Structure formats: structure tokens, C-alpha cells
Amino acid sequence: MSxxxxxxxxxxxxxxxxxxxISYSLIFWxxxxxxxxxxxxxxxxxxxxxxxxxxMSTNAPYVLIGTGAIIVIFGLxxxxxxxxxxxxxxxxxxMFLTLVFLAELVAGISGFVFRHEIKAVLKDVYxxxxxxxxxxxxxxxxxxxxxxxxxxxxxYNYTSWGQTxxxxxxxxxxxxxxxxxxxxxxxxxxxxLARTVVYQQGCFSLVTTAMESNLxxxxxxxxxIAFFQLIGVFLACCLSRYITNNQYEMV
Numbered sequence: 001m002s003x004x005x006x007x008x009x010x011x012x013x014x015x016x017x018x019x020x021x022i023s024y025s026l027i028f029w030x031x032x033x034x035x036x037x038x039x040x041x042x043x044x045x046x047x048x049x050x051x052x053x054x055x056m057s058t059n060a061p062y063v064l065i066g067t068g069a070i071i072v073i074f075g076l077x078x079x080x081x082x083x084x085x086x087x088x089x090x091x092x093x094x095m096f097l098t099l100v101f102l103a104e105l106v107a108g109i110s111g112f113v114f115r116h117e118i119k120a121v122l123k124d125v126y127x128x129x130x131x132x133x134x135x136x137x138x139x140x141x142x143x144x145x146x147x148x149x150x151x152x153x154x155x156y157n158y159t160s161w162g163q164t165x166x167x168x169x170x171x172x173x174x175x176x177x178x179x180x181x182x183x184x185x186x187x188x189x190x191x192x193l194a195r196t197v198v199y200q201q202g203c204f205s206l207v208t209t210a211m212e213s214n215l216x217x218x219x220x221x222x223x224x225i226a227f228f229q230l231i232g233v234f235l236a237c238c239l240s241r242y243i244t245n246n247q248y249e250m251v
Contacts (some may be wrong), residue, residue: 014085014246017239021082024232028097028231029075031225032068039064071100078232087240094236097229104226126204127155133173134166144175151178154201160202162191172198 039062074096081089129143135181147153153158161167161176171188176198187193 018161021235025078032071090236090240094233097232101229147175152201153199156202158198
């Protein structure tokens, strides 16, 4: 058993570590809440794009929601383990944070390395939806919603519709029309006339341009969040070690 003087010196260190770890756990818990909110927002706001990719894997919002829920639970668990001063709970918390760090690191690197493949998949998804626009599988509403909300038209621009079967029969969809524009069947069937009444920006180029322009910011934030987990691992391991070595008990 350690001398009383050493225990008196150790107690403030453990109290300080607990304060930092509880603060960290609350921040960690808050990031889980943010992920939950983003996942729910993505499920609601990006419903149109998810419908376009109905024949592909589109579980991203559910992954965010599930990850956010797990982080919320373990964030509370970290606070509880810190308050209890349980070494095995702190080690379990550190192990979970390590797994989160590795998962975020792999996801960030994969997203950066395969960004061109991701763009190609997005392009194929939108082009297939545009090409099959005259079907009744729900993609009509998805394309219309995207073109209206993003103020865009077609894959690259409004002329992309000229290669579809729908254009040959009906012309460019009315969802491409600009507000207060005089869109008629005649000018929507003529690409030259349609130029003055529809959006000029293509939907795919609009989305990918925004992605590329913010790629550095997104990557920086992603890696910053990933390495943030290492702080929690360090604090949890240090606190567990101090408690074990000095046989510290909560009063």
C-alpha cells in the first residue's frame, strides 16, 4: 500500500484527469448527437438522391444514425466509467475509442483515394435515372425534386435530356423550368428554345464541383475528428493506470 503522502499527491492528479476525461466524454457525446442529426437530415433531405440509387447500396444515412447512436451511448458510458473510477470500464472505453479512431481513419483515407470512383458511381446513378425517366418506379419524382431544389437541369446541362426517350416524346421535364419562365410544350421540345427558359447548370457537375471545392476542408475535419479520439484513449489509459497503481477509490 502506498504511503499517505504519495496518495495525497496522487489524488489531485486523478481528480484533474477525471475532469479532463469527463469534459472529453461530453464533447464525444456531442459529436454523436451531431452525427445523429446529420443522418436524420440526410435521410429526409436527400431522399430524392437515395431514390435515384434505389438499385444500389444507399445505407449512408442509416450508418450515420447508427454510428451516432453508438457514440452517444459510449459517451455516456465514458462519463459513468470516469465517475465510478473503474479501471476495467476505463480500459473498455479506451478500446472503443481506439476502434472509432481506426474506423474513421480508414474511412477518411478510402474516401480520398476512391473519390474518382465515387464520382463515377454518382454519374452512373443519375444518368440511369435520367435515361429511364419515363418509367413509373418513383425516379421521376426523385429527378424532379433534385432539379427543382438544386436549380439544375440534366446530367451536365439541359442538352443531356436530348439523348433520352422522354425528350423525343415530351421534351425537357418541366422541373427544369426557371421560376416565372414561359415553359410550353413547344419550347421544351426544342433545345434551342429551351435554353432561355430552363436552368443552365447540370446537376452532376453542380454536386461534384461542390464536393471538390470543399474536399480539403472535409478531409481536414475528418482526420481532425479521428485523431481527437487519441486524446480520449490517452486520458482513459492514464486514469486507469493511476487508479490501479495507487488503489484509489471514490469517496
